[in-house]
Each structure stands twice: as C-alpha cells, then as structure tokens.
Amino acid sequence: MNWLRSIGWQRGGLSLIVAALLVFATVRLFGAEPEIALIPGEPWEDMRQRSSAAIEPAISGHHWFSIPKTDARLRLVDPQYGFITPLARFFTIGFTDDRVDGIRMSPQIEPLLLDDTLKVVLDLQEQWRKGGWIPVDVNYWPPFADTPEWRAKLRNVNKGGKSYWQAGNKYKVMMVVGRFQDDRNPTEERYLITLQLATP
Template identity: 60%
Template sequence: MSLRSRIGGWRSGLIVVMLVLLILAAIRQLTQPLWGEPEIALEMGGTYEDMRKHSSASFSPLIRGHVWFGIPKVDAKLRFVDPQFGFTTPVARFFTVDFDDSVIFGIRMSPQIEPLLIDDALKVVLDLQDQWRAKGWVAKGLQNNPTIVDTPEWRAYLRKGILAGITYWQADDKYQVMLVVGRFEDYRNPTEERYLITLALAKPWTPFDEIEDSYDEPRHFPAPQPK
C-alpha cells in the first residue's frame, strides 16, 4: 500500500470518528436537561415498567416475585405523579421504591445528596410542605407533630439533637407522607451542624382521624407549637 493510500485511509477514518463525535455531542446537547438532573417519575399503584419508561434515571433490574425494593443507579429527584397531589423533590442519593409483584406501594428516600446545614435543610422541608399545602394535602397529628417552620424555637429544638422534627401530611384517603429532619453527625464535617431529611410515602397507615382527639401523654421534649 502506498503512502498516499495510507494517508487517505487515515483521513477517512478520522472523518468518520469526527462525525460520530459530532453526533454524540448533538445528542448530549439535546438531552442535557435529563442528564444534568436525572428524574424518577413514579405513580403509586403504577408498575415497575411504567416507572422505567417515564424516568430518565436508570434503575436496578426487575426482580420477579412479591415484596422487594428497587434502587436507582444514579442520584435522582422524585417526580410524584398524580393529577391533583403530585410534587417534586430535590435530587436524592438514598432512594428506594417498594414493590409487590411489580406494583409500587411505597417510597423511602432522603431528598438530598449529603447532610445539609440547617438553612438548607429547612429550605427543603419548607418547600415540600408548601407544595403539599398548595396541592391539597392536609397536615395530620398536629398535637404532637406540628408542621415545621423556620423560627428560632424550631432551630433550637433541632439543634438539641435529642428528637427529630416530624410532620405528617395526608392526601384524602390516597396517600400519607411522613417527613423527618434531625441532627446528623457528619464525619466529613465534624465541626458543623448537619441535618438529615427522610421521607416515607405510602397509602395511609396511621388513622389520624380516629386518634386525633384521644388523650396522649405530653412529651418531655415537645416540638414547638405554632403561635
């Protein structure tokens, strides 16, 4: 093979590689919003297949059979799908979805990718509560677990690290959510106050309407009540 033929073949190969790179760059540009913030689109009572179809985040393989849980392969936010009660969360690192024979019945997650400073933790909590309130969710169990607000009293309560702040919200008889924020010892930031948020969502499991007026012993460290 002559030198000219070799050079021509090398140039042709380089052109092909450049075209492939340009195509991949164009595809990445078009899908960048999805790649930049992967999303899990989830409907309670929906199937594993539907979740994978409508989500931009890759997920653990389907395991046939009864109760099990799946985990996303990347950090991802939740988009809870419901025409009336839907909401979204920040990107999460801990995220599990509970299934029974491929049908979704529960979510457990922490809507953050690392323990947060108190300002950032309260911002996440208040945003979620605002979304639920705007969509018609109702706070429940207020006698012992009032809604969380950003006040000096609430900050002092959380900083003690004795009890976490817990709030329950319910969407008619369809869903119930428990949101918890508490002090967390972060070994990477030992001199800072860091906080961990957890969220559990499923069909209503605590009958608040039945126990709301029942007698309950006062707590030694009650959460701040609204003024």
C-alpha cells in the same frame, strides 16, 4: 422572483424551528436532573419507562426494593397532588408483585446545614399545601416552621422533628429531620431529612 425569496424564508424559518426543537430535546434528555417519576401502586415497568434515572426491573413474585443507579429526584406523577424533591443519594423504591410499593428517601445528596435543611423542608411543605395535602396529627406533629422554637428543637440531638401530611385518601407522607454526625464536617451542625411516601 418574489416567490423564490418566499420559499427561501420559509425553509430558513423551518430550519430554525427544527434547530430549536433539537436543542429543547437535548436539554430535556441530557440537561435535566435524573428523576424517578412514579405513582404508588402502579406497575413497576410503567415507572421505569417514565423515569429518566435508570433502575433495575422488579423481581416477580417478591416483596423487596430497588435503588436508582444515580442520584435522582422523586417526582410524584399526579395531576393534583404531585410534587418534586431535590436530588437524593439515599433513595429506595419498594415493590410487591411487580408494583410500586413504599418509597423511602433523603431528599439531599449530603448532610445539610440547618438553613439549607429548612429550605428543603419548607419548600416540600409548600408544594404539598398548594396541591391540597393536609397536615395530620398536628397536635403531636405540627408542620415544620422556621422559628426559634423549631430551630432549638432540631438542634437538640434527642428531639429532632417529624410531620405527617395526607393527600385525600390517595397518599401519605412522613417527613423526619434530625441531627447527623457528618465525619467530613465534624465541627458543623448537619442534618438529615427522611421522607416516606405510601398509600394510607
């Protein structure tokens, strides 16, 4: 009788494990934000297969770009230098001869207030720092910071800010922040972040 009870417990435990795995898989497939997961220079189809956001095939023999079919975040798939952006509405991925080329995007789905802009920018810079990226050309383009001087510079429609970061000899990023006239919020100061990722 004890062995029957033991088999019942084993089946019940197995059912719980299977149910937990199904829930985990469902969350991974349907609950996560759509993303484009890539490595610059890799075959375009590798990126398409890895990404959860849909994107069209490359056009063989052409130098052009494509856009994800939904808002999507960028995930650089690199064990050391990888990083993840927030969801982006403007997101272009270039291709040359069926390989991933340059990436240009705004890691946001709408123009942001200054506090929210700085939060995104500083989070990205922190990911780069932790991954071993190095800011470059710092005499001309120092990293962004939440200081009165930086806030005044960003508020100036004729200035804005720019910063360059490099990951060894593998990748380079340019990040630009500027004031943006948002017709939906005409009385508010809104900002646009532009990010470009490429090989050096």
